[in-house]
Amino acid sequence: MKESKRAVSSILVDDDDDDDDDDDDDVEKVSWSGEPVGTFSEASTRVYAPELRKPKSECKDYFSDWSPEETVKRMRKGKVYSLERFRSLQDKLLLLDEAVSAHDGNVITAVLIYLKKSLSKEIFFQELMVREIALRHYVHYLKEMEEQKTLVELMKLPFSQDDAIHVQDHYTLLERQIIIEATDKKGEAEIFKKFPRKASILNMPIITTLYYSCFYHYGESEGTFSSPANIRSTFRISEKQYILTALGARAKLKSWFDVDSLFNTKNWLGYTKKRSPIGFHRVVDILQKNNAPVQVLKDYVSLIDDAELKLSLAQKYKCHDIVIEMYRDLKDRQQLIVYQGKVERGSHEDRKIDQLLGNMQIRWKN
Amino acid sequence: MAQTDRRDAPGLPDFSLLKRLARDQLIYLLEQLPGKKDLFIDADLMSPLDRIANVTTLKQHEVDKLYKVELKPVVSVSDQLCFLIRPRIQTVKWIADVVKSDKAVGRFRRYKIIFTPQKFYACETVLEEQGVYGDVTSDEWEFYLLPLDDDIISLELPEFFRDNFLEGDQRWVTTAGSALRLLHFLFGPFSKVYGIGRCAKMVYESWREQVEDGEKKAQNPDIGNVFLIDRDVDFVTPLCSQVVYEGLVDDIFRIKCGSVEFGPDVTSTDKSLKVMLNSQDKVHVGETQRKKEIWWEKQRKKKRCGMDIKQMKAFVAEELKGLKQEHRLLSLHIGACESIMKKKTKQDFQELLKTEHSLLEGFEIRECITYIEEHINRQLDYPFYNSSFYMLLYTFSTLGLLPKDYRSLKAQYLQSYGIEHLLSFANLRQIGLLVEQQPGETLTVMESKVGKLVNDKTAGKLTDAFSSLAKKSNFRALSKRLMLIPKTGEEYDLRVPRDMAYIFSGAYIPLSCKLIEQVLERDGWTGFEEVTRMLNGHEFAVTGPDGTETRNKTDPQRIILVMFLGGCTFSEISALRFLGRERGCKFIVLTTAITNSSRLLESLLDNQG
Secondary structure, three states: HHHHHHHHHHOOOOOOOOOOHHHHOOOOOOOOOOEEEOHHHHHHHHHOOOHHHHOOOOOOOHHHHHOOHHHHHHHHHOOOOOOOOOOOOHHHHHHHHHHHHHOOHHHHHHHHHHHHOOOHHHHHHHHOOOOOOHHHHHHHHHHHHOOHHHHHOOOOOOHHHHHHHHHHHHHHHHHHHHHHHHHHHOOOOOOHHOOOOOOOOOOOOOHHHHHHHHHHHOOOOOOOOOHHHHHHHOOOHHHHHHHHHHHHHHEEEEEEOHHHHHHHEEEEEEEEEEEOOHHHHHHHHHHHHHHOOOHHHHHHHHOOOOHHHHHHHHHOOOOOHHHHHHHHOOOOOHHHHHHHOOOOOOOHHHHHHHHHHHHHEEEOOO | OOOOOOOOOOOOOOHHHHHHHHHHHHHHHHHHOOOOOOEEEHHHHHHHHHHHOHHHHHOOEEEEEEEOOOOOOOOOOOOOOEEEEEOOOOHHHHHHHHHHHHHHHOOOEEEEEEOOOOOOOHHHHHHHHOHHHHHHHEEEEEOEEEEEEEEEOOOOOOHHHHHHHOOOOOOHHHHHHHHHHHHHHHHHOOEEEEEHHHHHHHHHHHHHHHHHOOOOOOOHHHEEEEEEEEEEOOOHHHHOOOOOHHHHHHHHHHOOOOEEEHHHHHHHOOOOEEEOOOOOOOOOOOHHHHHHHHHHHHHHHHOHHHHHHHHHHHHHHHHOOOOHHHHHHHHHHHHHHHHHHOOOHHHHHHHHHHHHHHHOOOOHHHHHHHHHHHHOOOOOOOOOOOHHHHHHHHHHOOOOEOOHHHHHHHHHHHHHOOOOHHHHHHHHHHHOHHHHHHOOOHHHHHHHHHHHHHHHHHHHHHHHHHHOOOOOOHHHHHHHHHHOOOOOOOOOOOOOOOOOOHHHHOOOOOOOHHHHHHHHHHHOOOHHHHHHHOOOEEEEEEOOOOOOOOOOOOOHHHHHEEEEEEOHHHHHHHHHHHHHHHHEEEEEEEEOOOOHHHHHOOOOOOOOO
16 A cells, blocks of 8 residues: 555655746646656556556645645745635635745735635635734735725724814815806906916915915905915914915015015004014025015015125125125125125215215224 | 946956846747737836837837837737736736727737736736636746946836835835846855845845755856845935935936936937936046036035036036047036036025035924925925925934924925825825824833734734834934044045045935945944844845855955845945945945935825825
């Protein structure tokens, strides 16, 4: 008996040898003499070794021979494999765990596809929950297959309370945009004729919507959905965000008066003074990018706190008066002389410098 | 572009062999479908394919028309359709649709799918589910490695980063292992393999297994040592603004497979021109290269940049009078530089770099937050002003954003750029790029909370999940320990760079390259435990499978293959070239793709609402 069993096993191939042409045949048949099937030697075995004709279940069949480990190995090498034999839950999980420990995403996903087909959703999900790596592969697979529904069931998306507010804002915004779009599309007001819209406002982010509103609906009362004031309060926009956006829009339209008003506040005595939540050098930067003339720029350059920055920007944008005044304050005669070379001869600035240089009361430092 | 070498530097192996092998295999596969056929090529494969087999070659092998894969009905009238694609489910679904619509109108054709570099089981399943499995033949084109320069090889798999580090999908691990195996077979055997990172370890194991199963290699190595490193070991470096020339060109013009397309504004003609940006481009050696590299240093020092352009133009006119070709190329590069300068206005770029450097050093953090806020509010665009960069750098400088700052910046970001970025934030947190400080909530507290909810035996597995989620950045500590920020006392002369910080104008030594330098010096990780702990472990140093470990300075020992899993930047390549020159060795950079800050972040942003 043992003799024939040994003979049987030696007939059946040990597939761990390299053999990549398996794709067409299910099994490879090599007799112990090394000759392929269908030769005389195999025929003779059949005739002369009846003990070889055993019932199927007792033969070591190819597929059932492959443990999870061997199956995964074969899959990694692209060899023929079969997952159908893994029918018990225990076997399936062994297979999955083996695939995961092999660190091959291609194989892990293949096994997951099989498990998905052969297990109920509840059981499959339950087992996935405690296997992080397998779970992540499955999620990625679902994303690629665009199975959004299953994805949603599987995952409770990590949205916090905060995020819920953002989502709510998004819907509110969309509602408003629809209303604004409906009226503005007709483009009746003067401004739409002068500056025709390049695109619809739908689905634009909040700040873009605010910019649009500051551009086309500036000054409207807070009661209307399209007014900047309304958008500002509905979406809890900070002062900084508001000023930056309004500044951009009004500067684009060259409404220097509006720009000016943005920075006016009344102090407790009732006097108007200029205040900005962003540095004035930023304001200058934005104005300059919108081609503001020097007369406008100089008003804001003069408000810059940092002296060095103020001086360099004044020079850059040719705000001569400011430069001159600063050199005067610094009592820097040399620099003033140098700067005189940069201004136009006979101009108002030229004369002003002459005047200062001639002023005996100033105690120059150089 | 490799610079002039030391005379005693080892010679590099010839990687053009890789192109020939790939070409031959592709031709063989095309010939498996004899007769005229139309070829559909994945968009991502068009540039790499161009470097391997151009249109003429393809036509010589009976390829009639070439199409780019676009997910819409095909107009081809050919009887044989061949598809050269990456193994993506979406693409395979489209192919299945093509086959099915042909079937529906009774049209018979032959279809062949060539998956590269390999096929995935999930793709086959799609074919099976769509009922077209029997109608198509499929093959694998084992095109793993594309040489981009003498010392740069790319797998051209930009998706590696997102798939592996964000989605947690290990599909490309075996691919990376196979790429290594190929190099090992052709240019090995490797004597020593070092590495750090979870993925690096998996790739090493995959490679090792493949080598042990395969043919034994003769002892004739060209490459001695290998270093594997995960992208997420160092996120800071790719986020920094690049100031080396190729980095700049990549950031602005996008270098694809080693060449860049310069538009009319650069070429000063009305045509665009494609230029190879590698060592074949002989202009980039020595002086000229250095001049470009010190450019930004001058920017920083507020000197007028005009001088450099004039110097260069004079150089071109004088020194290269007789060399027409070089002249043309150099003019092109100067044109590119001028274009770069226009886009990066001096003041803005200076401020940008200043903020970045502050973040790296940990100074004036609150000012940086203000800077970030203003950029978000002004909705300034990619690639120079993307506020995300600074948020992320900020995260690394400290131990994460304060909850109130995080909430506020996130709200402003969503208001400026749209609600669709909600998922982007989730992704950035998932991958550990954005970390919110959790006061009072340590890892152990979370573990025990969760532990109460599930069985004991599963708590262990969840620990892994939580430790990756709560991964805190130790950049501050690492930076101090490894001295990544050079002392600002003395003048840093970029003309005579003294360390790798020169690639960032002297401000910062890239962490990844510093690690490589240190580990090679110590021949391993011993004595470096403090550092590896801060990097979350997964470090290794092993002898190659053939068991040889030679400590002598033979030529192959002085050639080190560095494999970046998840991408590497031109800045890191420059730094390694510098390191090589300093140490008398040569680094070969093997990367899953060339990346930069924009591409890195774009791959993580989910704009699907």
